[in-house]
Amino acid sequence: DTGVSQDPRHKITKRGQNVTFRCDPISEHNRLYWYRQTLGQGPEFLTYFQNEAQLEKSRLLSDRFSAERPKGSFSTLEIQRTEQGDSAMYLCASSLTGVWETQYFGPGTRLLVL
Amino acid sequence: ILNVEQSPQSLHVQEGDSTNFTCSFPSSNFYALHWYRWETAKSPEALFVMTLNGDEKKKGRISATLNTKEGYSYLYIKGSQPEDSATYLCAPNYGGSQGNLIFGKGTKLSVKP
Numbered sequence: 344d345t346g347v348s349q350d351p352r353h354k355i356t357k358r359g360q361n362v363t364f365r366c367d368p369i370s371e372h373n374r375l376y377w378y379r380q381t382l383g384q385g386p387e388f389l390t391y392f393q394n395e396a397q398l399e400k401s402r403l404l405s406d407r408f409s410a411e412r413p414k415g416s417f418s419t420l421e422i423q424r425t426e427q428g429d430s431a432m433y434l435c436a437s438s439l440t441g442v443w444e445t446q447y448f449g450p451g452t453r454l455l456v457l
Numbered sequence: 458i459l460n461v462e463q464s465p466q467s468l469h470v471q472e473g474d475s476t477n478f479t480c481s482f483p484s485s486n487f488y489a490l491h492w493y494r495w496e497t498a499k500s501p502e503a504l505f506v507m508t509l510n511g512d513e514k515k516k517g518r519i520s521a522t523l524n525t526k527e528g529y530s531y532l533y534i535k536g537s538q539p540e541d542s543a544t545y546l547c548a549p550n551y552g553g554s555q556g557n558l559i560f561g562k563g564t565k566l567s568v569k570p
Contacts, residue, residue, distance in 0.1 A: 384562055385461070386548075443489045443506055448493075
């Protein structure tokens with residue numbers, strides 16, 4: 344399977360703990376996006392990378408969130424000191440460069456903060 | 458804040474019925490519109506990318522149209538099947554340097570056999 348993969352698929356954590364998610368994009372894609380979906384909403388943009396450079400961050404991405412894409416391949420999204428409001432589905436997508444390019448999504452990581 | 462509206466929020470149809478959904482979006486600085494189908498426990502699946510006013514795209518029994526001047530798109534499903542049950546999301550992007558998608562809340566379709 345050469346699609347976008349995400350790990351883990353589910354994560355339950357206690358408030359105040361740190362969590363890290365991983366996304367492996369389609370190998371030839373140089374753009375990688377993170378989105379978050381909460382109940383009853385569509386996915387909301389968090390941040391994106393062009394190769395290893397993080398080019399844009401949403402105001403939704405508080406200081407507790409950090410994302411990396413070392414070497415322009417896989418990416419990690421870390422949430423420090425989790426809060427109950429962080430409970431959501433975290434989606435990763437990758438694409439070739441260009442606003443008309445299709446973004447291919449992974450299955451997401453569902454986070455529950457107790 | 459860009460507002461993308463999808464209607465209806467949910468739809469229940471019988472197998473064999475044809476159906477359609479609406480996506481409304483701000484037309485200023487529009488670059489492209491993406492449609493996705495998202496089945497439970499799976500990845501969102503790309504259906505169409507549409508860019509030009511009057512565009513029509515078709516994939517099997519699913520088709521879509523685009524009006525960029527007034528800012529709307531219709532998605533049609535002909536002869537719905539139970540496997541069409543999913544949430545259908547539309548997402549325009551407005552270009553710039555990032556190309557991030559602005560998603561609507563989706564239309565949840567349930568097709569009864």
